[in-house]
Amino acid sequence: MGDTLRIGAHEAVTIRRSDPDCLELEARYEPHGSPPPAHFHPAHDERFEVVAGRLSVELGGINESYEAGAGFGIPRGTVHRMWNSGGAPAVVRWWSTPAMQAESWFRGLAALQRSAAAAGKARPDLLAFAAHAAGHRDTFRLVLGNSTLLGAVFVGCLGGIGRLLGRRPDPGVRGDG
Known part of the structure; x- marks a missing residue:
């Protein structure tokens, strides 16, 4: 454990524990980030503790800001997204x-x-x-325009095209093809 993964232009996670019962991460959100796409997790719950900085969270359509020392939970099926809109890094246990x-x-x-960065692009x-995303429907579901159905259609159609064209993360990543 201890692998640090850059998952966005302003976010990285370090794996602290990984077993069937729990994935424990430490996430670092760089300053002046932007919200990721709205999404939900159909079969797992999430819990967060802000260690440093401030985290902006949209949870079930309500915007909140959590400072160091605060904690919050996100039950499975709840639409959410989070980012650091402040001027200092935010560190979160997850x-x-x-x-x-x-x-x-x-x-x-x-x-x-990594592929996007190698191609000189900001986004994958x-x-x-x-x-x-289509290969990880048990873990992640995209929401578009407040619609879980639209997100599922988008991911299903474009994911199918992506798989047919061989577009995927590095070989060996489960669910990528």
């Missing part, structure tokens, strides 16, 4: 229970981020992201 395929999800995101290839 538990996903049960772990499901969350570690594989993050490793795939990191592979997509959309078809590769959709293919990865």
